[in-house]
Amino acid sequence: MTVVQEHERLQATALGEEPIREELVLGNPSMRDVTARIASIVESKITTKYLATLAITGAMAAWGLFALYYTITTGIGVWGLNNPIGWGWDITNFVFWIGIGHAGTLISAILFLFRQKWRTAINRSAEAMTIFAVVCALTMVLSHTGRPWLFYWLLPYPNQMNMWVNFRSPLMWDVFAVNTYFTVSALFWFVGLIPDLATLRNYVKSEVAKKVYGVLSLGWTGSTRAWHHYEIAYMILAGISTPLVLSVHSVVSFDFTVGVLPGWHTTIFPPYFVAGAIFSGFAMVLTLLVITREVLDLKQFITLKHFENMNKIMLATGMMVGYAYILEFFIAWYSGSDWERWIFVNRAFGDYAWAYWTMFTCNVVSPQVFWFKKARRNIPLMFVISIFVNIGMWFERFTIIATTLHHDFLPASWGYYSPTWVEISIFIGTFGIFLSLFLLFAKFVPVIAIAEIKSIMPGAQPSHHHHDGHGSH
Amino acid sequence: MSTTPTGVIGEFTDVNVIMQVAEKLRDAGFRKWDIYTPYPVHGLDKAMGIKRSILTYISFAGLCGGLTTALGLQFWTGAVDYKLNIGGKGFFDWQFSMPIDFELSILGTALFTVFGMFHLVRIPTWYNRYQDDASFQKATDDTFVVTIDADDDRFSATETPALLAGLGAQNVHLVHTSVE
Structure with a gap:
């Protein structure tokens, strides 16, 4: 491939090639309408309803932070963890939140590479959710270390003991994977935001808002000379985020698989975790977008077609995790290991059977309704299913962690784990943090990628491709 | 005027x-x-x-930098500076170094891509x-x-x-x- 061809390929791929199908932007708006519609959300007065909602989520966050403060000042003995169950809600919540973070990058990177035009309306909010979810995950994983003020011990830095971190440990890989994921997601999100912040800078009336958006947009002008580099940067970020998103949950699953415990030590975990992460991420995106679309009146941009596509992805990934649940039983039997067999029978029929079957029903049975087009386009129904999936995916992580730990190799030490109010409060708190950040985002940041929507509107791109260097192929 | x-x-x-x-x-x-x-x-x-933008070369430099850092860091700390025997595992093996090699390569590419783009586009310039x-x-x-x-x-x-x-x-x- 010549340099010119390569360059053309990059350009053609970046931000879509042909106009999107009619159904994805309703009402045939002009470009000015699009700018005005999205900017009006930012310019609108802050309502009492908004403040009330923010107060509720803020209170949840504050309550969680109090529980966190109590944990940190007293010690993680205030949690329900015991011997043999050393991981409980802390790691369950960590994996849960990291998983939710996967849909954003999937939508912004993988669907971008596959030229799925419908991603343009939802990628901005999904990416925002990614970042907020990773913040929650980091909160969980830092607090579970017991002495989070010594977090820098996880980093390789020269110290007086001349000791280094253990790079042979999957926990160390996790530190690198999660921090890379957070950094790259945040960069990707911000790069996507720059042109839209510039649009707001030129659009808004308030002087303060103009200044703030002016500074944040870094002086972006929309110069073709700038777009030229920008598009390549966006393409590269999408290209590297795709393997990144697959790697992050794989590395999270290594935390379990590299250990030799029955129920954890299986090769299916990386793909199974990635599928589950995308599944739960889409569920969360759907839950929040159904509400956002209603409240901000974005029906023009976020259409039933978008929801239908997301439901199809949920059906597919739900089937993948269902397949993994069943395959795990087969492999446990096929392994010939008594411990392995026993732990799986115990998982489905032991003390935590209630958690297992909650998971199974929510994740495998409930999305089956999406085989029907009517169900895929039924908003109240998909809202309920998405919440089921959120619950089911939380229980998946809980089941994996608790059932393996509570009955270990020595029956004398078997135990049962229940969370204390502190762990429950911290979990509620992470929801508070997540929702508060999302509310702030929805009010002050363009919730829809304005420049991207414009670039795929009918008539946005030149109808002929006649210019120099094109004739040869 | x-x-x-x-x-x-x-x-x-x-x-x-x-x-x-x-x-x-x-x-x-x-x-x-x-x-x-x-x-x-x-x-x-x-x-x-x-x-044509030179950004791809900048990104590639970021990838090389990230990968070299990851390999160098894991090799030097584990196999040179402080050899710590953990369960008889090797002091350095490319297999266990893979996750961090991968993550730091991605991180290097991302940072070089974004800040390289900023440089080429001349942002931030608030005038x-x-x-x-x-x-x-x-x-x-x-x-x-x-x-x-x-x-x-x-x-x-x-x-x-x-x-x-x-x-x-x-x-x-x-x-x-x-x-x-």
């Missing part, structure tokens, strides 16, 4: 017209000019005669000679805005605006900026 203009601005609304305008201005030999668009228009950079012009600000909304700077050798305060108007530009006007 100074009487010497700092540039000329013209507005276009049709994407097919702007493609031809780009080619004509390029062929006319202008060097200090630009087209501002609300979204990336495919092929416009080529029509303007913009050379532009046209920034207070009403036409110019439409470029982030729904208009294709062409600017030709007065310091271009071929610029003429009378002929260049006429040239733009002849190409179909609306609202052609000279811009006078007191600060430069």
Whole structure:
């Protein structure tokens, strides 16, 4: 491939090639309408309803932070963890939140590479959710270390003991994977935001808002000379985020698989975790977008077609995790290991059977309704299913962690784990943090990628491709 | 206000017209000019005669830097500086180094790509000679805005605006900026 061809390929791929199908932007708006519609959300007065909602989520966050403060000042003995169950809600919540973070990058990177035009309306909010979810995950994983003020011990830095971190440990890989994921997601999100912040800078009336958006947009002008580099940067970020998103949950699953415990030590975990992460991420995106679309009146941009596509992805990934649940039983039997067999029978029929079957029903049975087009386009129904999936995916992580730990190799030490109010409060708190950040985002940041929507509107791109260097192929 | 203009601005609304305008201005030999668009228009950079971005090389350098850091860090700390036997595992093996090699390669690429792009695009720059012009600000909304700077050798305060108007530009006007 010549340099010119390569360059053309990059350009053609970046931000879509042909106009999107009619159904994805309703009402045939002009470009000015699009700018005005999205900017009006930012310019609108802050309502009492908004403040009330923010107060509720803020209170949840504050309550969680109090529980966190109590944990940190007293010690993680205030949690329900015991011997043999050393991981409980802390790691369950960590994996849960990291998983939710996967849909954003999937939508912004993988669907971008596959030229799925419908991603343009939802990628901005999904990416925002990614970042907020990773913040929650980091909160969980830092607090579970017991002495989070010594977090820098996880980093390789020269110290007086001349000791280094253990790079042979999957926990160390996790530190690198999660921090890379957070950094790259945040960069990707911000790069996507720059042109839209510039649009707001030129659009808004308030002087303060103009200044703030002016500074944040870094002086972006929309110069073709700038777009030229920008598009390549966006393409590269999408290209590297795709393997990144697959790697992050794989590395999270290594935390379990590299250990030799029955129920954890299986090769299916990386793909199974990635599928589950995308599944739960889409569920969360759907839950929040159904509400956002209603409240901000974005029906023009976020259409039933978008929801239908997301439901199809949920059906597919739900089937993948269902397949993994069943395959795990087969492999446990096929392994010939008594411990392995026993732990799986115990998982489905032991003390935590209630958690297992909650998971199974929510994740495998409930999305089956999406085989029907009517169900895929039924908003109240998909809202309920998405919440089921959120619950089911939380229980998946809980089941994996608790059932393996509570009955270990020595029956004398078997135990049962229940969370204390502190762990429950911290979990509620992470929801508070997540929702508060999302509310702030929805009010002050363009919730829809304005420049991207414009670039795929009918008539946005030149109808002929006649210019120099094109004739040869 | 100074009487010497700092540039000329013209507005276009049709994407097919702007493609031809780009080619004509390029062929006319202008060097200090630009087209501002609300979204990336495919092929416009080529029509303007913009050379291929070197960003991919910068990104690749980031990848190499990240990978080298990861390998060097894991090898030097584990197999050179402090050999710690953990369960008889090797002090350094490429297999266990893979996750961190991968993550740091991605991180290096991402950082170099974004900050390399910032450098090539010259952002942050919170000043532009046209920034207070009403036409110019439409470029982030729904208009294709062409600017030709007065310091271009071929610029003429009378002929260049006429040239733009002849190409179909609306609202052609000279811009006078007191600060430069």
